[in-house]
Amino acid sequence: MTTQSPEPFTVPDHVPRELILPVQVAEGDDFLAAPYAYMARLHETCPPVFYRLSPQMGGTWTLIKHADAMFMLRHPERFSTRNATPFPRDPANPFKFLPLESDPPEHRKYRNIVDPVFSPQGVARLEGRIAQRANDLIDRFIGRGGCEFGAEFGRPLPVSIFLELMGLPQEMIDTFVKWAVDLLHSNDRAVMAQTMKHITDYLKEAIAQKQRTPDDGVVSRIAHAAPGGVPLTAQEIFGFVMFLFIAGLDTVFATLNNVWLWLARNPERRQEILSRPDDLNAIVEELLRVHAVTFSGRTVEQDVEIRGVKMKKGDRINAILPACNFDPEVFPDPTRVDFDRPRKPILAFAQGVHSCMGAHLARLEVKVSLREWLRRIPQFALAQGARIVYRPGGVVGPETLSLVW
């Protein structure tokens, strides 16, 4: 582990100094060299609750136990989602990302608007469309004997399905891909702010258009929603649509990249997957367990004690969800990919009232992608000399993935 000087940070007095550890999650050379191995190892190298100093977030309590993350995620009254997202917002347009930045019971009114669309039954009707898009993409590169997986499949597939679901035109696909990359991966505040403005202008116009001409897409559904007879405000509608854009695109991309890297490195497991078509749901769940891509940050709302560690109102706290999925108390022999594990709640999509509303769509996208890809390209490998590089950031996945077959 690289050590990090705590000097630039003010650590509150109630944080025991021995609990401040030089753990660097989502940054630091050791993490970036092999993020999943690093996060799995935290159970051997760290106490269950510790404090770390993150260049991005400052000081933050860190949870790695499955039960502790569940406790945090399932008590929104004690652990608030305010300031949960790092994206720049124009003070003149102070919208909230919805439903994430709302609390129960108000939160439920937003979820009720879209839950029918994102329920397992709701997303099931997209299965044929996802398969078709996956095959269209594969058609473009299968004859070439290789591809840059992220750019040619991992990114365009979820963006295309997102546009479909939202009721936005497919011609926007390249633009949306570019916006997602610029907003989430440019690491340049000016580019992020400019991109945010482009997205804002586009979505505001799309909302206005759906208000004039309703359809069955999600943007229109939100724009016309009136929970309890009260229509949403313009700011609520915008914050809701904007949040769906940010939440859905990068996470599925990173997940697909992670899973395809694992597939490329494990040819015998590809054969196993091909030979068990009826177990695909369990296979996807296990692959999601070991390839969770995000973390859950909260702000402590009431003084609280976890495993004897006292935290105070206003402290930042963060659950390392991928590490929680490697908790040996819940998943014995945790780094082993075992498609026959008894089903336990995984934390890839968090839990609690704010658990990912796109979880079932993401599962379906991974499942259909696996099935269609392995049917058409059962044998593939990492391109010779391909370097697997992880960049610091809030979503874990290799930056590029060059495959050959």
Next chain:
Amino acid sequence: MPKVTYVEHNGDRRVVEVPVGENVMHGALYNGVEGISGECGGGMSCATCHCYIDEAWTARVGGPASQLEREMLESAYAKVKPSSRLSCQIEMTEALDGLVVHLPERQSA
């Protein structure tokens, strides 16, 4: 429309109309019945829509619909009994009109 009676742990009863084809978890969430959380939206990945089928209805409703439901029930917070079900896995039919389900004190720690 068929009706479901949700009996909260404190004995409060709520009678809710649930459309045929909809599930018993959604019937609670869309009508503000608090004893069901239904965090994952019906994907069998959270075990927070646990309920106990009233004994008058256990035969008609039946036990867990799948091995997956059986396994996920093991992660439920409240005590699991022979009448335990995940309410997201109970689809409303006309035959279930009048169904009574009892809710645990809480769905998570």
